[in-house]
Each structure stands twice: as structure tokens, then as C-alpha cells.
Amino acid sequence: MVVPQPVKSVSPHPMIEMRHVHKWFGEFHVLRDINLTVNQGQKVVVCGPSGSGKSTMIRCINRLEEHQDGQIFVDGIELTNDVKNIEAIRREVGMVFQQFNLFPHLTVLENLTLAPIWVRKVPKKEAEETAMYFLERVHIPEQAHKYPGQLSGGQQQRVAIARSLCMRPKIMLFDEPTSALDPEMIKEVLDVMIELAQDGMTMIVVTHEMGFARTVADSIVFMDRGEIVESAPPQEFFAHPKTDRARLFLSQILGH
Amino acid sequence: MASRPQTVRRPPTAGVNLSLNNPTVRAILYQIVVVGAVGLVVWYLVSNTIENLETRRIATGFGFLDREAGLPIGESVIPYSPADTYARALFVGLLNTLRVALIGIVLATLLGTIVGIARLSSNWLVAQTARVYVEVLRNLPLLLQLLFWWTLFRDLFPGPRQAITPLPGVFLSNRGVQLPAILWQPGYGYVLGAFVIGVIAAVAVSRWAKRRQASTGQQFPVLWVSLALILGVPGITFMAIGAPFALEQPELRGFNFVGGVTLTPEFAALLVGLVTYTAAFIAEIVRSGILAVNQGQWEAALALGLRRGQVLRLVVLPQALRVIVPPTTSQYLNLTKNSSLAVAIGYPDIVSVANTMLNQTGQAIEGIAIIMAVYLTISLSISAFMNWYNRHIALVER
Numbered sequence: 131m132v133v134p135q136p137v138k139s140v141s142p143h144p145m146i147e148m149r150h151v152h153k154w155f156g157e158f159h160v161l162r163d164i165n166l167t168v169n170q171g172q173k174v175v176v177c178g179p180s181g182s183g184k185s186t187m188i189r190c191i192n193r194l195e196e197h198q199d200g201q202i203f204v205d206g207i208e209l210t211n212d213v214k215n216i217e218a219i220r221r222e223v224g225m226v227f228q229q230f231n232l233f234p235h236l237t238v239l240e241n242l243t244l245a246p247i248w249v250r251k252v253p254k255k256e257a258e259e260t261a262m263y264f265l266e267r268v269h270i271p272e273q274a275h276k277y278p279g280q281l282s283g284g285q286q287q288r289v290a291i292a293r294s295l296c297m298r299p300k301i302m303l304f305d306e307p308t309s310a311l312d313p314e315m316i317k318e319v320l321d322v323m324i325e326l327a328q329d330g331m332t333m334i335v336v337t338h339e340m341g342f343a344r345t346v347a348d349s350i351v352f353m354d355r356g357e358i359v360e361s362a363p364p365q366e367f368f369a370h371p372k373t374d375r376a377r378l379f380l381s382q383i384l385g386h
Numbered sequence: 387m388a389s390r391p392q393t394v395r396r397p398p399t400a401g402v403n404l405s406l407n408n409p410t411v412r413a414i415l416y417q418i419v420v421v422g423a424v425g426l427v428v429w430y431l432v433s434n435t436i437e438n439l440e441t442r443r444i445a446t447g448f449g450f451l452d453r454e455a456g457l458p459i460g461e462s463v464i465p466y467s468p469a470d471t472y473a474r475a476l477f478v479g480l481l482n483t484l485r486v487a488l489i490g491i492v493l494a495t496l497l498g499t500i501v502g503i504a505r506l507s508s509n510w511l512v513a514q515t516a517r518v519y520v521e522v523l524r525n526l527p528l529l530l531q532l533l534f535w536w537t538l539f540r541d542l543f544p545g546p547r548q549a550i551t552p553l554p555g556v557f558l559s560n561r562g563v564q565l566p567a568i569l570w571q572p573g574y575g576y577v578l579g580a581f582v583i584g585v586i587a588a589v590a591v592s593r594w595a596k597r598r599q600a601s602t603g604q605q606f607p608v609l610w611v612s613l614a615l616i617l618g619v620p621g622i623t624f625m626a627i628g629a630p631f632a633l634e635q636p637e638l639r640g641f642n643f644v645g646g647v648t649l650t651p652e653f654a655a656l657l658v659g660l661v662t663y664t665a666a667f668i669a670e671i672v673r674s675g676i677l678a679v680n681q682g683q684w685e686a687a688l689a690l691g692l693r694r695g696q697v698l699r700l701v702v703l704p705q706a707l708r709v710i711v712p713p714t715t716s717q718y719l720n721l722t723k724n725s726s727l728a729v730a731i732g733y734p735d736i737v738s739v740a741n742t743m744l745n746q747t748g749q750a751i752e753g754i755a756i757i758m759a760v761y762l763t764i765s766l767s768i769s770a771f772m773n774w775y776n777r778h779i780a781l782v783e784r
């Protein structure tokens with residue numbers, strides 16, 4: 131069996147670069163002058179109040195949303211309207227959603243092999259081997275032949291993570307991966323994400339799990355009203371938030 | 387651990403309770419009353435009818451079916467003349483109904499799917515055109531639409547003598563479209579055989595391509611190779627037997643054409659009318675089926691790098707089909723039943739033929755019984771097929 135090697139960063143180079151990115155929904159200015167650089171192997175946690183544009187920002191990175199001004203580079207490729215470009219970038223960028231979004235008409239194994247077979251043109255047998263490898267990584271190889279509807283929320287989210295990993299992405303985006311889960315299932319998903327981080331994956335994670343942020347993040351990005359208000363390493367951000375908005379947010383989220 | 391003998395516990399058996407307050411007793415009682423009432427009504431109707439028929443000296447029974455029909459039928463897919471029996475006339479009508487219904491169902495499904503997907507297009511013009519199509523077509527009475535198409539096909543073109551001839555041997559007139567018929571040649575059996583072989587080869591190739599994709603990941607241009615096989619193998623056979631070919635040209639004799647193949651304005655109007663009308667409903671079903679699939683499915687599939695067409699085919703449509711198939715079945719049934727509006731524009735479908743027959747013979751009850759039996763058979767067959775298909779796609783999913 132082919133054992134995928136974790137990506138070892140030699141010299142960090144920017145995997146994601148957002149320069150002066152703006153976006154509007156109609157008249158509503160959702161993203162205002164976003165500047166963000168994520169180097170290879172870096173883990174960035176994005177937090178901020180509801181409606182501040184966190185989802186919109188990371189969805190711009192794989193073109194689920196289109197930015198209207200500024201530039202976005204992913205692994206050196208600029209995101210333009212060119213379909214080939216968008217497809218190339220989507221192959222490199224995995225995404226995990228709050229609502230899992232597994233394909234309910236396919237088994238877990240078929241969920242995992244669909245894109246490798248149709249996008250990467252991997253032989254089915256090889257795709258299945260890779261799928262089983264990643265199912266073991268997320269600790270549920272025994273569920274391979276079930277349908278998503280037969281799994282618990284935590285298991286579904288781990289399948290969703292494995293599904294993205296099967297495409298061998300260089301970057302993983304997580305949009306509130308644990309928000310739809312019952313408390314007792316949050317840990318099993320976070321553990322998988324921590325293991326992934328330790329393997330050197332480049333990650334952007336939108337989450338309010340501050341424990342996770344402390345353990346894993348290289349930097350924390352705090353957003354409010356479409357702007358990046360603060361960006362700092364976790365110790366600094368939690369100990370000395372620079373802005374009132376961040377202080378208010380932290381006091382609410384940490385329940386003090 | 388020592389195994390203890392388990393005490394077997396059975397569900398409690400209900401004691402016999404014949405009181406009217408027992409729901410089971412009540413349910414049985416109601417059913418007896420309903421069956422009794424229906425039986426009484428049927429008995430009343432049947433005995434009355436028989437009595438009336440006897441007093442008016444009208445014979446009952448299906449003996450008349452063997453009599454000579456003396457009934458001209460405008461178009462038929464099998465040889466027919468008025469000297470044939472009523473049974474054959476009815477069969478001609480049945481074939482005409484089946485012909486328009488089957489071709490209609492296939493075309494309405496294709497058109498409806500295209501229009502339904504077009505309504506969801508991000509291209510404004512495409513989406514609006516599809517919307518207007520659906521709104522106009524499904525909000526006008528079908529009878530009106532049939533008359534519209536029929537008038538159009540009759541008035542658009544001149545009489546047979548001034549027929550438009552876009553190609554030699556092809557005549558467009560208010561009698562329909564006349565095409566040259568290809569006459570059967572001795573070697574055509576081989577060509578037909580070659581066609582069958584081509585189809586089998588195409589199936590084999592697509593299976594092989596699927597297996598090869600599974601083992602090596604390489605994709606294969608299955609569609610083009612299959613087309614080449616299905617058309618090429620009989621084509622080469624045709625050439626090999628020396629390309630024998632003869633046409634029967636339609637000829638103008640008197641006021642009409644003789645020979646060749648005719649596509650009548652009645653058939654064309656009925657087919658176009660049924661297809662465009664039913665497609666409007668199917669389009670709405672397809673659209674709502676696609677919309678019923680969560681947006682998150684699109685996002686997850688696109689994020690994995692699948693192209694929009696692949697997402698539609700591999701992720702969205704398989705889920706939408708569950709929602710689409712049951713209401714589409716009733717549209718198929720509607721199309722089949724609506725084909726009886728053929729009477730209005732003079733297309734000789736089963737109703738039209740049976741109607742003439744029962745006017746001529748006075749055998750109204752038998753005639754209507756035959757029509758009902760025919761439609762029930764067709765409708766139940768369609769339902770059975772679609773239910774089978776529905777179970778098939780449901781099984782694939784779970």
C-alpha cells in the first residue's frame with residue numbers, strides 16, 4: 131500500500147496570499163481590504179462575531195465565492211475567472227463544512243473515491259486503498275460500507291475530513307467543523323484535526339474552539355464587520371488583545 | 387459465567403372482545419357495510435342496463451368485433467382497409483395511440499429535462515426563455531394547443547398540387563410531409579444483423595471501458611466509439627453487399643399523394659402538442675427535483691474539484707431522481723390519456739376509432755369497456771415499469 135508522506139516544509143513559502151481583497155453582496159460590503167498570508171505548514175485560526183465574514187473569506191480561497199477586487203494567490207496560482215485555474219486550485223485545496231455535506235446516495239467509501247476517480251483519474255482500486263488509509267487515519271475504517279445517514283455526526287465529519295484528504299490537498303480549509311456537533315463528539319473531530327496539523331498540513335480553521343486554537347494555531351486572525359482587526363500568535367492574542375472589539379469578543383466567547 | 391435458563395416472555399394475547407367499542411370489530415363492520423353498498427349499486431346499474439337493452443332489442447356481447455368495419459382510417463402502421471374487421475380497426479387505433487404515446491413520452495422527457503435544467507441556468511436569457519416557455523405552455527388548455535398546431539400545420543403549407551419540394555422526393559403540403567420510402571432489398575437482413583452486432587459490440591466496449599477505468603483510471607471515449615460501432619458496422623456491411631438501394635417516390639395522383647411515407651398533419655400536431663405541453667410540466671418537476679438537493683452538495687462536490695457537469699451527473703441528479711420519478715410517472719400517464727384528445731383533430735387513435743365503431747354498431751357499453759380496458763392496461767404497464775425503476779434507483783442509494 132502506498133503510504134502518503136507528510137509534507138515536510140523546507141523553506142516556508144506562501145501557500146495562500148490575499149492582497150487587498152474586497153467583496154460585496156449587492157450593496158453590502160462583506161470583505162473590506164483583506165490581507166492575509168499563510169505560509170506552507172502554517173495553521174491559522176480565524177475567529178470573530180457571527181456575520182463578520184469569516185466563511186465568506188475562506189470560501190473566496192477556493193472560489194465558492196468570487197471576490198470583486200484585489201488578488202488571491204493559491205500556491206502561486208492567481209485565482210481568476212479562468213475555469214482551468216479554478217479547477218487546478220480546487221484540486222489543491224480541501225474544504226470541510228459545518229454541515230458535513232457528505233453525498234447521501236453514496237457509501238462512505240464511494241464518497242471518498244468519487245473525486246479521486248473523476249478528477250485525478252486514479253484507478254478505482256488504488257483510490258479505494260487510499261480511501262481506506264485515510265479512514266484509518268480518522269479512526270473509522272469499519273464504517274467504509276455504510277451510508278452517511280447511518281453514522282453519528284462526529285463520524286460523518288471525520289468522513290468528510292478523510293474525503294478531502296483523499297484528493298491529497300496541500301491546504302485544508304475548515305469552516306466551523308465542530309459547530310453542528312453534540313459536545314461529546316467535538317473532541318473526536320478536533321483530535322483528528324490536531325493529528326493533521328502535526329503532520330504539517332497547511333490549515334485555515336474558522337472555529338470558536340479556543341482550546342484548539344491554543345494548541346495548534348501559529349496565528350489567530352480576528353475578524354469583525356468584514357475586516358481583519360487583529361492577527362497575532364495565540365499567547366499574545368489571548369493575553370493582550372489590542373482592540374476593544376477583540377476584548378469584547380473574547381470575554382463573550384470565554385464566558386466571563 | 388453460568389448460563390441461566392431464560393424465561394421466555396411472549397406478547398400478551400388479547401382476549402376475545404366482540405363489543406362495538408373494539409376498534410377491530412368496528413373496522414370489520416364498516417368494511418362489510420361499504421362492500422355491501424357498492425355491491426348494491428353495481429347490481430342496480432347492471433340489471434337496469436340489461437333490462438333496457440333487452441327492451442330496445444340491442445344485442446350484447448363482443449360478437450360484432452368479427453364483422454366488417456367499413457370504416458376508413460386515415461393512417462395506419464399496419465396494412466388496413468375498410469373491408470377489415472372491427473377488431474382489426476381497433477387494433478389499428480391502438481397502435482396509433484401507442485405510437486404517439488411512446489414517441490411522445492421519450493421526446494417529452496428529453497425536452498422537459500433540457501428546459502428544466504435551462505430554467506436554472508445562470509444565463510439570464512436562457513433561464514427566462516425557459517420560464518416563459520413553461521408558463522405559456524402549461525397555462526393554456528391542451529385542446530386549444532392541439533387545434534393551434536393542427537391549424538398551423540394545415541395552413542402553413544399549400545395544397546398538394548403546389549407542394550413545397552425542399553429536396554427531390556420530399557413534399558410539404560397541407561396533407562402532411564411526404565417522404566420517399568426505402569424499399570426492402572434482399573441483403574438488408576445482413577445489414578440488420580450487422581446493426582445488432584454493432585449494438586452488442588458497443589455494450590461490450592462500454593463495459594470494458596468501465597472495467598479499465600476501474601483498474602487503470604484511464605477514461606475512454608465510450609460515446610464516440612459506441613456511435614461508430616452502431617453506425618459503422620451496418621454501414622460497412624451495406625457497402626459490402628454492394629449498397630443496394632431503391633426508393634419509392636411519392637407521386638401526386640389527383641388531389642393527393644400515393645406511395646412513400648406520410649407524416650400527417652394530425653399526427654404531427656398531436657405529437658408536437660402533447661410533447662411541448664407535457665415537457666412544460668416535466669421541466670418544473672426536474673427543476674424542483676434539482677432544487678430539492680441541498681446547495682451544500684454542490685459546494686462540497688465543487689470544492690473537491692469536480693466540474694459542474696460532473697456534479698450534476700454524479701451527485702445532484704442521482705439524488706434529484708428520487709424526487710423526480712414519481713410525479714414524472716403521472717405526467718407519462720397524463721400524456722397517454724391526453725392523447726385521446728386526438729378525436730378533436732381527427733387523428734385515428736383508439737378512442738376515435740372506437741367512437742366511430744360504437745356509433746355504427748350501437749354497442750356503446752362494449753365500446754367503452756374496450757377503451758377503458760386499453761387505457762387501464764397501458765397506464766398500469768407504465769406505472770409498473772416506473773415503480774420498478776423507482777425501486778431500482780432507491781436501492782442504489784440505500
Ligand SMILES: Nc1ncnc2c1ncn2[C@@H]1O[C@H](COP(=O)(O)OP(=O)(O)OP(=O)(O)O)[C@@H](O)[C@H]1O
Pocket residue numbers: 155160178179180181182183184185186187
Ligand atoms: N449569499 C449571500 N448573499 C447575501 N448576503 C450574504 C450571503 N452570504 C453571506 N451573506 C452575509 O454576509 C455576511 C457575512 O457572512 P459570513 O457567512 O461570511 O459570516 P460568518 O462570519 O461566517 O458568520 P457565522 O459565524 O454566523 O458563520 C453576513 O451578514 C451574511 O448575512
Ligand SMILES: [Mg+2]
Pocket residue numbers: 184185186305306
Ligand atoms: Mg460562517
